[in-house]
Amino acid sequence: MPRCGNSTSSPCCSGEKKCNVYLSREIPVTFGRLKELQLLHLRQNELVGEIPVTLGYCHQLTILDIADNQLSGGIPTSFGFLRALEQLMLYNNSLEGNLPASLINLANLTRINLSKNKMNGSIAPLCGSRSFLSFDVTNNAFDGEIPEELGNSPTLDRLRLGKNRFTGRIPVSLGMICELSLLDLSGNLLTGPIPDELKSCRKLSHVDLNDNSLSGPVPPWLGDLSQLGELRLSSNHFFGALPRQLFNSSKLLVLHLDGNSINGTLHGEIGDLSSLNILNLNGNQLSGPIPKTIGKLSNLYELQLSRNGFNGDIPTELGQLKNLQSILDLSCNDLTGNIPPFIGMLSKLEALDLSHNQLIGEVPPQIGDMSSLGKLNLSHNNLLGKLSKRLSHWPAEAFEGNLDLCGSPLDGCDNLGSGKQRSLSETSVVVVSAISTLAAIALLVLVVTIFLKQRREYFKxxxxxxxxxxxxxxxxxxxxxxxxxxxxxxxxxxxxxxxxxxxxxxxxxxxxxxxxxxxxxxxxxxxxxxxxxxxxxxxxxxxxxxxxxxxxxxxxxxxxxxxxxxxxxxxxxxxxxxxxxxMENGSVWDWLHKQPVNIKKSLDWEARIRIAVGLAQGVEYLHHDCVPKIVHRDIKSSNVLLDSNMEAHLGDFGLAKSVVENYDSISDIESNSLFAGSYGYIAPEYAYTLKATEKTDVYSMGIVLMEIVSGKMPTDNFFGVDMDMVRWVEMRIQTQGSDRGELIDPTLKPLLPCEESAAYQVLEIALQCTRTVAQERPSARQASDLLINVLNNRKVVTDKVNMEPHK
Structure with missing residues (x-):
């Protein structure tokens, strides 16, 4: 039975202005009788069938949300009568066909989302409004040119047209949208250059033009967009050198330029992109040495420079990238020299690819100690010598194509061919040894001299x-x-x-x-x-x-x-x-993601639920009990530390800031002007607005909760290109069977029924914390209370079980 407003007993009837309905089948055609209905919210009700034509008779309707269902068929022509409609949410269904021309009458629309359907044809019928705030039709089959009329809405904040079949050029009229912050035209068939008119959109923070056929040079004015946080131009036909102005983008978080024809050298100014998390320049025509200034990108999480023409040595400055985690890919270049041992100090790195270069010397044994490394490829170089035993667990494919390399997992060193000289002659060894000894003595004298001088200066x-x-x-x-x-x-x-x-x-x-x-x-x-x-x-x-x-x-x-x-x-x-x-037991990240050799045992469910409650209580204290309140801005599993009792302690307050009622102080302005956070944990609105609030902390905390239950990293390749952790959890928690079971870390299984129920409850709380709209997220105090209830309920169930007599 439908329920209206806050009532749980009265059925919907003509005259009611709001209706929240909980159904399991088709949308009743009788809804068309509700002539004064203003809001209809049917999201996530597993609705099937077609949208009733009678809904078009609800002429007072301002908000229609029937998203996240299994609806089919097309949009009724009668929707053209909904002239008061302001929000139309139909995403995540199976709607198909062309848009009815009558939709051009919807002149009051402010928000529209038809994403993830099967619709085609032109989107021109949707462009009758001049008051759009957001416009999203991603993941459909719309075609034709992008209508110029979209530029008639100066208040449009987010425009998403990605993954369709749009052709032609990017309309110059989009440059008239002064409030535009997000532009996603990726995955289409667009051609021509990026129009210079877009430089008038001074608030652009997210530009995604990936996977098109755009051409021309990368526009220099992109570097003048002071709010630019993400720039994705991958898989197009851009050419020419990278403009130096691009490196003025101090707030840039993600830079994807892979799969183009960009040439020239990579300027040293790349080091000025201090906020950069991801740099991907794969598959271009860049040449010259890799600039040492890349070592200044201390927040870099992913670095990919493969399939270019970079030459020279691998800069030792890359050893400063302590936060590098996802991948370091320098493959298919012309790099020479030795593999620097510093690479073994990149303690978080998960993938290392230096294959298809001209690297020489031995493989540093330190690489064998990289506990986080899950993928290694050093093949097809000129490496030599015997592999350290610490590298024996890697497959032979990781080292193939190095003819002078031997030792497990490759063939024994006795099997090397005798036609080549494998070692220095005795005379050469004596000469090299003598020179090395003299150099070592000279270096030792220099070091002692400098040490004594600094010691005197220290006491002075x-x-x-x-x-x-x-x-x-x-x-x-x-x-x-x-x-x-x-x-x-x-x-x-x-x-x-x-x-x-x-x-x-x-x-x-x-x-x-x-x-x-x-x-x-x-x-x-x-x-x-x-x-x-x-x-x-x-x-x-x-x-x-x-x-x-x-x-x-x-x-x-x-x-x-x-x-x-x-x-x-x-x-x-x-x-x-x-x-x-x-903190004797390290971080939660260590326990969840490091190889077992570094951890005494795995985290059981009892420990995980207590860690979740402890984290929430720490964040609650920062947000609700501190005056002024404090926003941490970098909540992640590696900053949740565990003492000898496995109790959680939130640490690393290097990015924290105080929040006052009016943001007029110099410290607040300075604090808000810098990008803060870690890739995978950042709330979606912060990536574009750079405004940190308590809700951005709550989002990051929600990601950590998902991490605690699932055991997966938020940036895990397991989710795929078009999926993130939040959406993955959201989709599976509504299912039954093996898909739902994937949400729980395999190392936790088997769980007791009460523990399994508690794990799913924690994930439900995490989904509330990671809602897209910040205002819909709970406060840290509310989240803490919910988690404490889960902990207490589990204790009640456990105590009850323990009290029952054994049969």
């Missing part, structure tokens, strides 16, 4: 070192770090901190991120802490991460937030230190 200018407990401002705290241990308080000097980490040795590294490297410090007293090293920057604007963590964690304390114990500033050493309580 020791007053420039400041270490203090995070909440202390006493002058006696200078040059010491104060720790509180209940009623006791201990002092540690700068020298103690350096000694505890063996001068910040790499062997003590336990993590790294965009803001710094984290070390494990073990003091003589037996106490263990985490020490984060952040390079000192003379430019205050470049030193934000350090000051933000002090300002944020220095004034807050919560059970589920990492505790800042102190900090040190040392201009002489050239870096700052933040001292935290040590």
């Amino acid at each position: 200018r020791g007053n420039e070192v400041k270490c203090t407990y995070s909440s202390s401002s006493s002058s006696q705290a200078r040059r010491r770090l104060l720790f509180h241990h209940g009623a006791n308080k201990q002092d540690y000097k700068w020298e103690d901190i350096v000694h505890a980490t063996k001068n910040l040795s790499d062997e003590f590294v336990i993590g790294s991120g965009g803001s710094g490297t984290v070390y494990k410090g073990e003091f003589r007293t037996g106490e263990t802490v985490a020490v984060k090293k952040i390079l000192w920057k003379e430019d205050l604007l470049l030193n934000r991460s350090f000051t933000r963590e002090i300002r944020t964690l220095g004034r807050i304390r919560h059970r589920h937030l990492v505790k800042l114990m102190g900090y040190c500033i040392n201009r002489v050493a050239g870096f700052n230190l933040l001292i935290y309580e040590y």
Whole structure:
């Protein structure tokens, strides 16, 4: 029975103005009798059949939402009578056929979404309104030219026409849409250049023209779009050199230019794209060396430069890309020199492809220690020598085409042909050894000299070192770090901190991120802490991460937030230190995604639900109990740390910002002007608006909840090109059987019935947190309450089971 408004007993009847209906079959034709009906919302009701013609008789209807069903047939011609209609939502159905010409009468439309149907023909009948805010017809079979009339709506914010069969050129009239922020014309048959008129759309933040037949040079004015966050021009016919102006896009997050004919060299200014997460230049005609400045792209998650003509050595600066995770692909170029050992320090990297180059020397054994690496291809180079045993678990295909390479998984070194000289002659060995020894002695003398000089300078200018407990401002705290241990308080000097980490040795590294490297410090007293090293920057604007963590964690304390114990500033050493309580069990990301060799055991469901509640309670405290409230801006599984009791603590506040009622302060303006967050966890609206709110944190938290239940990374290739984690969960949670079972991490199975039910409840909460419209997401407090209920209900069920007598 249909239900109206908030009533649960009265059936819908003529005269009601709003109607929310819960059905399981076809839309009743009797709805046409509701002459005063203004809103009809039938989304996600598994409706089948055709749309009744009688709906066109509801002349007062302003919002019609029958999306996410299984409706078929076409759009009724009678819809042309819905002259008051403002929102028409028909997406995710199986509608087909041409649009009725009568739809041109819908002059009051502001939002329309017909995406993911089977409709064809022209979209001109939809273009009768001049008040569009959003227009989406993606994933259909519409054809013909894009109507010029779309440019008549100056308030249009998002225009999505992707994955259709549109032909011709991009209309120059689109340049008249001054509010346009998102333009998606991908997957069509468009030709010609990108019209210069689009440079008038100053608010453009997302441009997707992938998979067309567009041509001409990449327009320089794209670099003048101050809000540009994503630029996708893949699989077209663009040619010429990359314009230097493009590298002015300081907020650019994603740059896809692969599959074109772009030539020339890659300018060093590429390093100015400080916010860049993804850089894909595969399949072009770029040449020259890979610029060292790419090492400045500290937020880079994916780097693909394959199938070009890059030459020279692989820059050692790539070792600075500590956040590189998805892939590093330099294959099919003309790169020479050795494979630099630093690649083994990219601890998050999942795929490495250096195949089809001219690389020489041995394969660095450090690559065998990369626990996160799931794909390796070093084939078809000129590598030589015996492979380290640490590389023996890789298939032979990873090393094939290197004739002078041997050892497991390849043939034994005794099987190498004798026709080539495999080693240096005895004379050459003596000469090389002598030269190497002299060089080593000279280098040692130089290092000792520099060390002694710096040591003298260190003690000479020791007053420039400041270490203090995070909440202390006493002058006696200078040059010491104060720790509180209940009623006791201990002092540690700068020298103690350096000694505890063996001068910040790499062997003590336990993590790294965009803001710094984290070390494990073990003091003589037996106490263990985490020490984060952040390079000192003379430019205050470049030193934000350090000051933000002090300002944020220095004034807050919560059970589920990492505790800042102190900090040190040392201009002489050239870096700052933040001292935290040590989290013995690493991060949630480590437990979910690292290979088992690094983890004692897998996370059971009891641990996961408690981690989910702990994370939510930490975010709730930031949003609701702090004055002013704090937005974290980088919630992800690698920032959720676990103590010895497996209790969750949210850390890394280098991107956090305070939120005040009016955003007039300089700090708020500065904080909002930078892109923050990590790929896969970013709320969709933030990628385009760059405005961080509590709701963007809630979205990121929802992604982590999905990660905790499913065990999958939000950027997992498992989802495919046209699918993301949110949509994947959304589609499967409504099904039954094996598809629904895929939502739960296989390492958790088998689960008790009560645990399985709880897992699906957590996913339902996660879907609420990741709703596309930010206003529809729950607050952190609401999400926390929902998760606590899941935890408590599970406990009740478990206790009840335990109390039942055994039969």
